[in-house]
Amino acid sequence: xxxxxxxxxxxxESDDIVTVEGNAYFPREAVRDDVLRPSDTxxxxxxxGTASYFTVEVDGKTxxxxxxxxxxxxxxxxxxxxxxxxxxxxxVR
Numbered sequence: 355x356x357x358x359x360x361x362x363x364x365x366x367e368s369d370d371i372v373t374v375e376g377n378a379y380f381p382r383e384a385v386r387d388d389v390l391r392p393s394d395t396x397x398x399x400x401x402x403g404t405a406s407y408f409t410v411e412v413d414g415k416t417x418x419x420x421x422x423x424x425x426x427x428x429x430x431x432x433x434x435x436x437x438x439x440x441x442x443x444x445x446v447r
Contacts, residue, residue, distance in 0.1 A: 355367055355368070355369055356368060356369070356371045356378055356380070356446065356447065357446070357447055358378070358380065358385075358440045358444050358445070358446045359444070359445045359446075359447075360410055360412055360417060360420065360440075360443060360444045360445065361412045361413065361415055363389065363412045363413070364386070365385060365386055365389050365410060365412075365421075365440065365444065366380040366384050366385040366386065366438065366440070367380075367384060368380050368381055368384035370384070372433050372434055372437060374402075374431070374433070374434055374439075377439040377440075377441070378439060378440075378446045379434045379437035379438065379439045380437060380438050380439070380440075381436065381437055382423070382436050382437060382438055385421070385438045389410055389411055389412055390408040390409075390410065390411075390421060391408060391409045391410075391411050391416075392408060392409075393406070393407040393408055393409050393418070393419050395407040395419045397422075399424075399431075401428060401430045401431060402424055402427050402428060402430070402431040402434070403424050403426060403427045403428040403431065404424070404425070404426070405422045405423065405424050406422065406423055406424075406425055407419040407421065407422045407423075408420070408421040408422070408423075408438070409421075410440075410444065417442055417443060417444065418442075419442065420440055420441060420442040420443070420444050421438050421439065421440050421444070422438070422439055422441075423436075423437060423438045423439070
């Protein structure tokens with residue numbers, strides 16, 4: 355079971371992980387909705403497409419843009435459709 359944790363709180367857990375460029379992508383349904391806040395941040399990857407972000411909020415503390423996903427990944431990255439990855443201090447094990 356792969357787990358994403360921040361500030362001692364489990365954000366996501368799943369055995370169904372897709373790893374791309376060293377990042378574990380969790381199925382969206384495996385990620386807790388109550389810790390995610392929509393962000394206006396977007397970035398572009400030449401082969402994956404445009405990423406959207408979530409800010410993680412746990413016990414009143416925020417980790418801005420600590421989760422990302424590709425709403426409409428390019429063909430080369432279809433395997434991460436409907437998946438979320440983490441960074442910025444979120445521990446994935």
